[in-house]
Amino acid sequence: MERKNIFRQLLEKFIDIREAGVLMPLLLAILLFSAKSDKFLSVSNMTNVMRTAAFTMITSIGQAFLIIAGSWDISVGAVFSVGGVAAAALMSYYGFPIWAAVLAALVVGGIFGVFNGFLVQKIKLPPFIATMGTMYVARGLCTGYTKGVSVYPLPESFLGVGQGGIPIGNYELPYVIVIALVMAAIAGFALRYTAYGRRLFAAGGNGEAARLAGIPTVRVRFSAFVLTGILAALTGVLMASRVGSAQPNIGSGFEMTVVAACVIGGINMEGGAGSIIGVVMGSFFMAMISNGMTLIKIDAYWQQLVIGLVLIFACSLEYLRNRIRASLNR
Helix, strand or coil: CHHHHHHHHHHHHHHHCCCHHHHHHHHHHHHHHHHHCCCCCCHHHHHHHHHHHHHHHHHHHHHHHHHHCCCCCCCHHHHHHHHHHHHHHHHHCCCCCHHHHHHHHHHHHHHHHHHHHHHHHHCCCCHHHHHHHHHHHHHHHHHHHHCCCCECCCCHHHHHHHHCEEEECCEEEEHHHHHHHHHHHHHHHHHHHCHHHHHHHHHHHCHHHHHHCCCCHHHHHHHHHHHHHHHHHHHHHHHHHHHCCECCCCCCCHHHHHHHHHHHCCCCCCCCCCCHHHHHHHHHHHHHHHHHHHHCCCCHHHHHHHHHHHHHHHHHHHHHHHHHHHHHCC
16 A cells, blocks of 8 residues: 555646656657767757757747647747848848847737737737738738748858857857857746736736736736747848858748647647746657658658647647546546
């Protein structure tokens, strides 16, 4: 009986860890890819995986805040493209200094966030419909302005942010990874230890009860929309710095990668639960899956199928976790 109680306690503790759902597929993927490819665990390849994950992570932080608060945004891929094009065009076509072009791009991302927040929180449109409309607006502005042509050349000092890194002996740690990890640390602290973080959880957990308790749920969700737009634009700016140009269609499908990273990382799509460490793990997992499948020569057309199945598996684990918790509490 005592052994049974110990097992029950261990199971309850494991079930309470939201990030546990990503650990098993993450470890299985590492074992599979490392067994199939000698290059997978190499320093250079792991750096590439972490760099790719960093771009997803930055936008996913904003998306995680928004989902936790009880809403979501599928326009981030289009705003990602707009941010890169806005900054690149201001630098390349109009001679703006780097800081001014980047700041303007972030403002543009924030404006899209304000627009989404207004549609969802004030007009009361469903988040899916509102942000899908914004996605088409942003995509149309981006392709209409550029005529589908990449924006370049960009200043060398700007390219250094996306292509350079911090020397550590013979290794160079990319700036993008550092930026993403610093932002994740700040976001994790804000979510867990500040009044704003507690309001996000309250707004998503039980919005009506939070409103009656005096929490401005509309304002909290509105701010999360704005933050998501700014971070999506920032990701686009960093991507332009990485590839050396702003490509109007580069963010196509990025919104699904971001949502998948959040869900796989344990963010509850109904709101009120999740963590930034889960987002970090989910972002790394998404980048690793894509990288690993390329290394073992899985056709790109089949990669979307695999990612979709992995997402379904992760969601199923979340459902199973809730069922087990419910049975343990009986």
